[in-house]
Amino acid sequence: MAEISLVDTRNALDPASPLAVRGLTVSYGEKPALFSLDATFPAGAMSAIVGPNGAGKSTFLKAALGLIPRVSGEVQVFGRDVDRVRDRIAYVPQRASVDWDFPTTAIDVVLMGLYGQIGLWRRISGQYKARARACLDRVGMGEFADRQIGQLSGGQQQRVFLARALAQEADLFLLDEPFAGVDAATERAIIDVLKSLQADGRSIVAVHHDLSTVPDYFDHVMLVNLRRIAEGPVRQVFTAAALSETYGGRLGATQIDTLTLQGA
Amino acid sequence: MGAEFVQFSLTPILIGIFAAIACALPGNFLILRRQALIGDAISHVVLPGIVVAFLVTGTTATGPMLLGAAGAALVAVVLIETVRRLGKIEPGAAMGVVFTALFAGGVLLLEQSDTSSVHLDVEHALMGNLEQLIWLRADGWGSLVDPVALAALPPELPRMAIVAVIIMVLTVLFWRPLKLTSFDEGFARAIGLPVNVIALGLVATAAAAAVAAFDAVGSIIVIAMFICPPAAARLMTNRLSMQVAWSIAFAVLSAVLGYVLAGYGPIWLGAAGSVSAAGMVAAISGVILLLACLFGPARGRVGVAAGGEAP
Amino acid sequence: MGPFLEALTFQAGYNAALVAIGAALLGFAAGAGGSFLFLRKRALVSDAVAHATLPGVGIAFIVMVALGGDGRSLWGLLIGSAVSAWIGLLAVEWMVRRTRLSEDAAIGAILSVFFGLGIVLLTIIQGMSRGRQAGLEDFLLGSTAGMLFQDAMLIAGGGALVVAAIWLLRRPMTLVAFDPAFAAARGVNVRRVDLAMMGLVLAVTVIGLKLVGLILIVALLIIPPVTARFWSQRAETVVWTAGCIGAVSGWVGAALSASAPALPTGPIIVLVAAGLFALSLLFAPVRGVAASLMARRAFQRRVHRRQGLLALSRAEPIHDPLTLRILRREDLIRPDGVATDTGRAAAAKVARDERRWSIARQLHHDTALTGRYDGLTPIEQVFTPDEITHFDAAIGGPNLAGGT
Numbered sequence: 001m002a003e004i005s006l007v008d009t010r011n012a013l014d015p016a017s018p019l020a021v022r023g024l025t026v027s028y029g030e031k032p033a034l035f036s037l038d039a040t041f042p043a044g045a046m047s048a049i050v051g052p053n054g055a056g057k058s059t060f061l062k063a064a065l066g067l068i069p070r071v072s073g074e075v076q077v078f079g080r081d082v083d084r085v086r087d088r089i090a091y092v093p094q095r096a097s098v099d100w101d102f103p104t105t106a107i108d109v110v111l112m113g114l115y116g117q118i119g120l121w122r123r124i125s126g127q128y129k130a131r132a133r134a135c136l137d138r139v140g141m142g143e144f145a146d147r148q149i150g151q152l153s154g155g156q157q158q159r160v161f162l163a164r165a166l167a168q169e170a171d172l173f174l175l176d177e178p179f180a181g182v183d184a185a186t187e188r189a190i191i192d193v194l195k196s197l198q199a200d201g202r203s204i205v206a207v208h209h210d211l212s213t214v215p216d217y218f219d220h221v222m223l224v225n226l227r228r229i230a231e232g233p234v235r236q237v238f239t240a241a242a243l244s245e246t247y248g249g250r251l252g253a254t255q256i257d258t259l260t261l262q263g264a
Numbered sequence: 265m266g267a268e269f270v271q272f273s274l275t276p277i278l279i280g281i282f283a284a285i286a287c288a289l290p291g292n293f294l295i296l297r298r299q300a301l302i303g304d305a306i307s308h309v310v311l312p313g314i315v316v317a318f319l320v321t322g323t324t325a326t327g328p329m330l331l332g333a334a335g336a337a338l339v340a341v342v343l344i345e346t347v348r349r350l351g352k353i354e355p356g357a358a359m360g361v362v363f364t365a366l367f368a369g370g371v372l373l374l375e376q377s378d379t380s381s382v383h384l385d386v387e388h389a390l391m392g393n394l395e396q397l398i399w400l401r402a403d404g405w406g407s408l409v410d411p412v413a414l415a416a417l418p419p420e421l422p423r424m425a426i427v428a429v430i431i432m433v434l435t436v437l438f439w440r441p442l443k444l445t446s447f448d449e450g451f452a453r454a455i456g457l458p459v460n461v462i463a464l465g466l467v468a469t470a471a472a473a474a475v476a477a478f479d480a481v482g483s484i485i486v487i488a489m490f491i492c493p494p495a496a497a498r499l500m501t502n503r504l505s506m507q508v509a510w511s512i513a514f515a516v517l518s519a520v521l522g523y524v525l526a527g528y529g530p531i532w533l534g535a536a537g538s539v540s541a542a543g544m545v546a547a548i549s550g551v552i553l554l555l556a557c558l559f560g561p562a563r564g565r566v567g568v569a570a571g572g573e574a575p
Numbered sequence: 576m577g578p579f580l581e582a583l584t585f586q587a588g589y590n591a592a593l594v595a596i597g598a599a600l601l602g603f604a605a606g607a608g609g610s611f612l613f614l615r616k617r618a619l620v621s622d623a624v625a626h627a628t629l630p631g632v633g634i635a636f637i638v639m640v641a642l643g644g645d646g647r648s649l650w651g652l653l654i655g656s657a658v659s660a661w662i663g664l665l666a667v668e669w670m671v672r673r674t675r676l677s678e679d680a681a682i683g684a685i686l687s688v689f690f691g692l693g694i695v696l697l698t699i700i701q702g703m704s705r706g707r708q709a710g711l712e713d714f715l716l717g718s719t720a721g722m723l724f725q726d727a728m729l730i731a732g733g734g735a736l737v738v739a740a741i742w743l744l745r746r747p748m749t750l751v752a753f754d755p756a757f758a759a760a761r762g763v764n765v766r767r768v769d770l771a772m773m774g775l776v777l778a779v780t781v782i783g784l785k786l787v788g789l790i791l792i793v794a795l796l797i798i799p800p801v802t803a804r805f806w807s808q809r810a811e812t813v814v815w816t817a818g819c820i821g822a823v824s825g826w827v828g829a830a831l832s833a834s835a836p837a838l839p840t841g842p843i844i845v846l847v848a849a850g851l852f853a854l855s856l857l858f859a860p861v862r863g864v865a866a867s868l869m870a871r872r873a874f875q876r877r878v879h880r881r882q883g884l885l886a887l888s889r890a891e892p893i894h895d896p897l898t899l900r901i902l903r904r905e906d907l908i909r910p911d912g913v914a915t916d917t918g919r920a921a922a923a924k925v926a927r928d929e930r931r932w933s934i935a936r937q938l939h940h941d942t943a944l945t946g947r948y949d950g951l952t953p954i955e956q957v958f959t960p961d962e963i964t965h966f967d968a969a970i971g972g973p974n975l976a977g978g979t
Contacts, residue, residue, distance in 0.1 A: 035950030091454035364794030368845035488687035546691025
């Protein structure tokens with residue numbers, strides 16, 4: 001080994017990447033949930049974060065956004081500190097993370113996505129309401145605008161969340177399990193919207209749990225199980241060996257074969 | 265309703281109304297955040313606060329009392345948060361530990377110090393003295409425009425009115441952040457809202473309402489108004505703005521009906537004297553909540569048969 | 576002997592001794608009984624129960640006077656308080672079940688409304704000719720002054736009965752408090768056990784009314800269990816530890832109160848319990864603040880050290896100042912940032928273990944074992960030497976320990 005100094009003060013994270021992390025460790029108590037994770041998501045791509053339950057997928061998004069403290073590591077969004085570019089990020093939390101019994105309507109939830117632009121005190125003009133309505137229309141929820149959110153089905157709730165993210169007009173969309181517990185029609189609708197966002201040059205990073213759809217939906221994938229197992233274009237990374245290492249005994253060999261055959 | 269009403273009932277009713285509104289407004293958000301009992305905790309620690317203030321200053325003047333109560337509320341909130349975080353204890357239990365211990369400290373200090381000469385006791389802190397906040401200088405509705413009579417208004421009235429107005433203004437000003445952080449904290453943080461500051465601000469506002477109100481109306485009304493009108497309102501509607509409007513209506517109704525029933529109810533029943541107005545206001549708010557539980561159009565949980573219909 | 580020691584050793588008079596024994600038994604019953612509520616995360620239900628006793632006290636007094644008695648029989652008042660507390664409890668359950676309100680809102684509503692109602696009744700009683708000296712206000716904060724022999728016996732006997740009931744019901748109650756779904760699957764009637772828990776809490780509250788009052792009895796139901804939780808991870812140990820903490824608080828508090836004037840029993844007992852709580856919060860091993868701060872720091876250092884070594888093994892640059900500081904202090908890198916021999920060896924071991932883990936995940940399909948990877952746990956702690964040799968064989972290639 002050559003006598004190289006490891007002290008490095010240059011910025012090693014790719015400034016072109018919409019989301020890059022390095023050495024990210026997060027723990028709940030004494031148990032790491034993510035350990036020394038590096039990742040660089042490409043711009044203008046649909047990226048998936050894949051791994052078994054409890055592998056730290058949602059934790060990754062939350063830590064990247066600074067919602068939970070990190071033990072070590074750095075995060076950059078568009079080459080800058082996340083606090084300075086929050087207006088360029090749209091975050092869709094897990095559906096189960098909020099109280100759907102809350103007294104509010106679908107259109108109100110979408111308007112929350114516009115708070116950043118309207119400001120906290122200015123009156124919500126008709127122009128903003130029209131924009132919120134357009135976002136609801138885009139996810140096929142226009143007719144439910146005035147429905148209390150608790151009275152919507154799981155898939156409809158997820159669409160409302162996506163509409164709120166659309167309203168933010170962000171460049172980076174971070175979605176936590178957008179397809180969890182939704183019907184097939186909703187899944188189709190969501191993926192169509194995401195693909196059209198990508199066509200507009202936006203970047204998407206989604207936590208995803210359905211391995212069979214990864215090759216169809218995504219260009220780039222990070223396999224994670226506490227640490228990064230592999231990351232790269234789906235074609236290269238979504239291999240039997242990597243999946244087996246990510247999931248251990250939780251996936252049968254035949255299952256993995258079918259998956260990667262589809263991907264190849 | 266003539267001079268006698270203005271003299272003996274108008275000011276207590278108004279003070280009751282303002283106190284009820286001041287407490288019910290933050291109560292709406294506390295209930296939605298599952299923090300309803302923070303109001304209970306704050307009202308308990310008001311006692312040690314005023315006792316300490318009395319021991320330090322030696323007077324029962326309003327200023328030091330309010331400062332002491334506010335200080336105690338602040339200490340309690342900080343302690344609850346500390347115990348919850350550092351001890352990893354669920355919020356309910358952390359609250360229970362802190363407010364009961366502080367209350368016990370307050371009672372002990374009270375017994376240890378010689379307060380027999382002044383009007384300072386546990387019952388006063390609990391029940392307030394709404395009935396005594398009368399306007400003796402008034403001689404009819406005309407007094408409302410008579411500067412001399414107005415100067416003799418019980419000072420609790422303008423104080424409570426100012427606090428209620430401030431809380432109303434704050435609620436309107438911070439409506440969006442309050443709504444968003446109560447509904448979806450993760451999203452609120454992600455767009456960069458100072459979620460913790462907003463949460464602390466809400467609790468501080470609740471504490472201010474409790475502190476301003478306890479002296480006039482006692483802790484019972486404070487706790488009841490934090491919870492009952494907003495809870496009943498939640499069962500009436502599925503819109504936050506409507507819920508807040510209902511809660512104000514219920515708070516006002518409880519205050520007016522409670523005071524009137526406490527003062528005149530026994531007479532109507534043929535008995536002499538009157539009963540505690542504070543207790544009665546709390547009881548009426550309970551009756552309203554009971555009715556809302558039975559008949560409120562949005563009483564059921566989503567997916568439960570009794571649920572409200574789609575608007 | 577000072578008066579405090581006298582009281583502590585039951586030599587300060589017959590009545591004082593009885594009060595001390597009663598307080599200790601009550602403290603034990605409250606601590607143990609409250610534990611189940613605390614473990615079930617419903618600690619503040621006791622607040623609603625306690626406040627809901629007040630209207631019962633008032634109604635019992637009025638009824639007893641109407642029947643021609645003098646209304647001050649402790650038995651009668653306690654029965655009245657138990658009935659209204661039970662109604663309050665059922666009202667909380669009803670609201671949570673029937674409406675969309677959450678339990679905390681229901682608790683707050685019931686406690687304030689019942690308490691308000693109680694105050695209304697007290698003012699009615701003060702207006703009655705017999706009501707002036709009823710002394711019902713004592714139930715708010717408790718009072719040992721003027722306590723009769725049979726009152727003390729009632730408290731001591733009731734406390735002993737509750738302790739016995741807890742002993743009999745400890746298994747199902749622990750099961751339900753810990754994991755209600757599992758308990759239900761095992762055929763335990765969760766609702767009935769829940770009601771039994773509530774019944775015990777209610778009994779403690781009613782018995783404690785005279786001694787510590789309805790506001791402070793809540794403290795005895797909550798503080799000892801929370802304190803005990805710092806000292807044990809096992810549910811049943813928490814229950815008995817909480818009982819002991821409650822008993823000590825009751826005993827010491829009663830003795831303190833008997834040894835000096837103007838030291839009311841209830842608040843003193845609560846403050847003794849709060850003192851024990853504060854000590855535990857700060858200094859308990861493992862869960863105490865001091866211990867967990869130290870553990871947190873040690874953990875953070877382990878993470879940074881490990882990450883630093885991983886970076887060394889891959890010859891990657893290190894940016895994190897804390898990582899650099901730790902590596903320098905342990906002499907793993909030189910001040911100029913170049914790895915030392917020790918550092919290189921340590922990095923090689925880390926790299927080899929990472930590869931072993933990677934192989935383990937592919938070969939070993941027991942996720943219970945491979946799932947124990949957390950970046951920090953040494954592989955030797957999870958797998959046997961034979962298995963590790965097996966992994967090394969799968970890695971293939973000699974000279975792995977030498978690093979790159």
